[in-house]
Amino acid sequence: MTAVDPPALARSARRRRATRRADTAFRLVTLGSGLVVVVLIVAIGVFLFVHATPAFRKAGSSFFTEKAWFPDNSPARFGIAALAFGTVLSSIVALVLAVPVAVGSALFLTELAPRRLGRVVGYLLDLLAAVPSVVYGLWGIYYLVPRLKPVEQWLDRTVGFIPLFHSRAGIYGRSLFAASVVLAIMILPIIAAISREIFRQVPRADREAALALGATRWEAIRLAVLPYSRGGIVGAVMLGLGRALGETIAIAMVLAAAFKVDFHILEPGGNTIAANIATKFGLSGGAGRDALVASGLVLFAITLAVNVVARGVVYRTGLAAAEGKP
């Protein structure tokens, strides 16, 4: 039988009370941090709704069909059609350009490159991701846009029968295409860096399973690496898309602003929601600012929709894998 010495018991009880107080403090601090996030989201939502409502009311349903942007005129004439079109199309073109290169370079860095080269190029990739977008904008307008012209002309000559690659006026330059190329270059390092981390997570056992069957390096990538990484790659692409949709300053600098819904992306002119907000905000009156906030709400809705779809895709591919449906 072990007798507990009462003072010792009292001491340990006192000690426990002290830890319980620390516990409570910890719980309150974390609860507070959680609440801050909720409050922020609510505050942003309320702000967007309060300012956007007058604009929505003024424009009515034409807000979604009108291409022009004259919110301060009387009568006011403004709508999201051209802006949303430019935002979505430039981001899609950027993804089409960036994803293959990003995933390819990530595969090269993890699977093929000699280790030291892989590390050096990996650093460069991270550096590229850290370049501020205003620098991309400057570089885009002074360096890239003039040098893209021959590429655009070549595209027009070879596949110009597709409207997407045809310029009716024969002029090129500060086009939605050029903006998409700048966007692609901006999101490339993000997608590549995340993909590289995902490929690194593939267990050695999976790779060896393929190699031991006599798979070549490419076959091992196809059998073991890509299926394992699919969900993560979708996530990386969606992060890139999120950045492309919201990119402001580089687009505002590269693109010659024009409000049109036009698939001739080689022709100069176009606009996106974020770029329009940046360029118009300082010049707008009260009604104009409310209209810009309304466009911001639409951008918020688009990115939200993209995120929901992405989550759905990741969830479904995960589910399909668990159920064995390819």
Add this chain to the structure above:
Amino acid sequence: MAKRIEAGGVTAWFGSFKAIDDIGLTIEPKQITALIGPSGCGKSTFIRTLNRMHEVVPGARMEGKVLLDGEDIYGPEFSATDVRRTIGMVFQRPNPFPTMSIRDNVAAGLRLNGVRRKAELDDAVERSLRLAALWDEVSHRLGRAAASLSGGQQQRLCIARAIAVEPDVLLMDEPCSALDPVSTLTIEDLMSDLKDQYTIVVVTHNMQQAARVSDVTAFFTIAGADEPGRLVEVGATSKIFTKPDDERTEAYITGRFG
């Protein structure tokens, strides 16, 4: 068709660390050869030189000869992928392709070899799964993901995947060390069934397992922490476990070290 492996002077490094030194071992067809020894003695490294999986590890290299029925698997006329298509391997942890179906896992090796006809693939899948004693458990759900199987079933699936391409040799690197005792016995029975058709080499930590399943046992050991693994002795399993020639073997099998 089962073939004979003759390894001579096999020395392998990871970077500057010499993992095994001058291993010479002849492995007869249609027998089970067990490689036993304490942790770090190089038995896994050695078995991975037999199908050129050693060179997959960055910085790894080897010297020496490995002949498969007289043909040098490190010779210029073979690539590592050629070798691995005729010398199959099963790993310590079951590693089916997790997102693939059971059927596609078994067919993976055949598809790599260019087999496309569905009937041929289906036949091979059924034959391999029957041989791996898994058919009765999975025949009604071949389309399900391999990840839905238990650990023991996954390991039998890996064996089915390895034998689907009808290799000459089956290498097993501690195939039961991640499994429960019942699954272990199932795999051991399976090994005994398979040895009529294959040359089987099994690395095991479990001496009882070596005693139960193998015909020949090779004992590896290391002299110290930074020393390379060496082959101490090889002989009929019954002899190694009753009256080994080397006192280090005796010390190991009687449980005095390792």
